[in-house]
Amino acid sequence: xxxxxxxxxxxxxxxFAFMTETQPLEQKxxxxxxxxxxxxxxxxxxxxxxxxxxxxxxxxxxxxIAKRLERKGFIARATxxxxxxxxxxxxxxxxxxxxxxxxxxxxxxxGRLEAxxxxxxxxxxxxxxxxxxxxxxxxxxxxxxxxxxxSVKITIEE
Amino acid sequence: xxxxxxxxxxxxxxxFAFMTETQPLEQKxxxxxxxxxxxxxxxxxxxxxxxxxxxxxxxxxxxxIAKRLERKGFIARATxxxxxxxxxxxxxxxxxxxxxxxxxxxxxxxGRLEAxxxxxxxxxxxxxxxxxxxxxxxxxxxxxxxxxxxSVKITIEE
DNA sequence: TGAAAGAACTACGAATTCGTATTAAAGGAG
DNA sequence: CTCCTTTAATACGAATTCGTAGTTCTTTCA
Numbered sequence: 001x002x003x004x005x006x007x008x009x010x011x012x013x014x015x016f017a018f019m020t021e022t023q024p025l026e027q028k029x030x031x032x033x034x035x036x037x038x039x040x041x042x043x044x045x046x047x048x049x050x051x052x053x054x055x056x057x058x059x060x061x062x063x064x065i066a067k068r069l070e071r072k073g074f075i076a077r078a079t080x081x082x083x084x085x086x087x088x089x090x091x092x093x094x095x096x097x098x099x100x101x102x103x104x105x106x107x108x109x110x111g112r113l114e115a116x117x118x119x120x121x122x123x124x125x126x127x128x129x130x131x132x133x134x135x136x137x138x139x140x141x142x143x144x145x146x147x148x149x150x151s152v153k154i155t156i157e158e
Numbered sequence: 159x160x161x162x163x164x165x166x167x168x169x170x171x172x173x174f175a176f177m178t179e180t181q182p183l184e185q186k187x188x189x190x191x192x193x194x195x196x197x198x199x200x201x202x203x204x205x206x207x208x209x210x211x212x213x214x215x216x217x218x219x220x221x222x223i224a225k226r227l228e229r230k231g232f233i234a235r236a237t238x239x240x241x242x243x244x245x246x247x248x249x250x251x252x253x254x255x256x257x258x259x260x261x262x263x264x265x266x267x268x269g270r271l272e273a274x275x276x277x278x279x280x281x282x283x284x285x286x287x288x289x290x291x292x293x294x295x296x297x298x299x300x301x302x303x304x305x306x307x308x309s310v311k312i313t314i315e316e
Numbered sequence: 317t318g319a320a321a322g323a324a325c326t327a328c329g330a331a332t333t334c335g336t337a338t339t340a341a342a343g344g345a346g
Numbered sequence: 347c348t349c350c351t352t353t354a355a356t357a358c359g360a361a362t363t364c365g366t367a368g369t370t371c372t373t374t375c376a
Contacts, residue, residue, distance in 0.1 A: 006290055009193045010214035013333080015173040018295045030204045030362075035167045049324060056175060058243040061363050063326055068362090072164045074200070085324040106163070109294070116293040121286060126162045128275075133165060136267070137176045138227065144187035154351045188332075205353060219333050221356055226332090243341045243354040287355080320374085324352085327368075338357070 021105045025098070029072070032057070032065050034102050037074060040091045041099035047086045048077075074098055177262045183256070187230070190215070190223055191262050195232060198249045199257035205244045206235075232256055 016022070025034060032055070039054045046054065052062040066089060069075045074095030080086045080104065091099060113122060174180070183192060188213045190213070197212045198204065204212065224247060226285040232253030238302040250256060271280060 001280075001284055003288055006263075007287065009196060009212070011173060013193065013213055013215045013219065016294070020293065025270060032171050032362080035171070047324080048326095054167070055171055057171045058364055060327090060365070061171065066310060067326090083324085083372070086345070087325070106166075112293045113290060116289060117286075121289075122159075124282065125286045125290065126159055127229050128279060128286060129165065130161055131274060131279075132271060132283065135177065135270045136174070156353070190332080207353090216334055217355070218336070218357090220333070223354090241342070241354080245355070317376105322371105322373075325354080325369085325373080328366090330363105330365090333361085335360090336358090338350095339355085340353100341355100342353075343351085346348095 016100060021108050025102060029074070029098065030068070032061075033074070034098075036065055036069060037091065037095055037099040038102050038106070040075065040089065041103065045088050045090045047080070047088055047093065049086070051082055051089055069095070088150055140156075180268050183260060183263055186309065187232070188223075188226070190219075191227055191232070193294075194220075194223055194227060195249065195253055195257040196260050196264070197246065198233065199254065199261065203246050203248045205238070205246055207244070209247055227253070253273060 022031065022034075029037070035055060036051065039051065043050075043054065048062055048066065049059060051066070052059045055062065055065075057065075066075065066077060070077055073092055076090045076092055077087045078090070082090050113125070117125060160261060176179060180189065180192075187195070188300065194209065197209065201208075201212065201243075206220055206224065207217060207301055209224070210217045213223075232250055234250055234278045235245045236248070238246050247265065271283070275283060
């Protein structure tokens with residue numbers, strides 16, 4: 001419990017700094033850039049606002065990130081024909097390439113979890129983390145999808 | 159599982175932005191400032207290097223943070239008599255005040271967890287999170303203390 | 317219809333973090 | 347004792363994030 005506290009204190013600055021997998025990719029792009037590319041890969045083309053919402057970031061930050069990614073040639077931004085205010089963001093070929101690499105890296109991270117967790121633990125971990133996240137989510141409408149699950153009995157090893 | 163993925167993508171930018179308790183305090187100090195004050199409250203006076211290590215931040219960042227906190231009057235830095243290179247960092251009265259407030263806020267956060275988790279779930283949550291953190295910790299010597307615990311059977315509700 | 321309200325972005329500046337270079341003290345090796 | 351290496355910390359500049367203030371369309375409603 002105290003250890004959870006400690007972990008929390010360290011997590012404010014440089015979150016997830018302990019992960020080594022991210023380093024090679026972070027030579028080319030920022031972590032937020034990387035998140036953006038992954039989101040585009042998963043969700044397809046999005047507007048700036050949608051992207052910002054998916055990232056949980058303010059729109060002004062999203063502008064900075066998009067500008068960077070555009071300069072590096074990883075995304076393209078085109079103003080929508082229906083509504084000329086909105087810009088639709090698309091992955092370029094090169095961007096798709098990086099996004100795929102990022103996905104591999106994420107899978108590798110997930111692999112680490114699977115290496116130390118039993119499948120049941122992994123499921124339980126997921127459920128507990130989501131439950132915790134929901135608990136912290138002020139009292140506003142939960143943005144995270146509700147996971148209704150029947151009770152599960154599992155054994156933690158080690 | 160996919161939801162864990164999503165949560166991860168959002169956590170890079172603005173980690174723990176979903177917590178409302180931190181907002182009143184973050185008017186006065188940064189989140190990293192807050193971590194620093196808490197660490198000083200728990201561990202007592204520390205040197206700059208020790209502080210950086212506790213924070214998991216580079217020393218140069220620690221310098222910036224300490225300069226800020228000193229300017230605001232929350233800490234004092236005195237060069238050690240034994241070794242004139244090291245600076246010992248101390249909480250001022252006002253700093254102690256803020257640190258105590260921060261501690262209250264942390265307890266309130268913990269209270270949220272206790273509200274939605276059963277004691278067993280909380281224990282399991284702690285164990286699994288620590289286990290996961292250790293798994294991500296490259297292959298270097300684990301900085302987090304090993305939690306050897308016997309197997310536990312628990313039931314997750316909801 | 318046309319003026320006001322609202323929406324989707326961008327611009328800009330301030331604050332923060334951090335890598336690299338630098339300063340200053342301490343600890344040897346000869 | 348003198349030179350060299352190591353250690354503790356700061357200085358500085360670049361990059362990032364984000365709040366606030368525009369800018370440019372779109373919608374509304376009187």
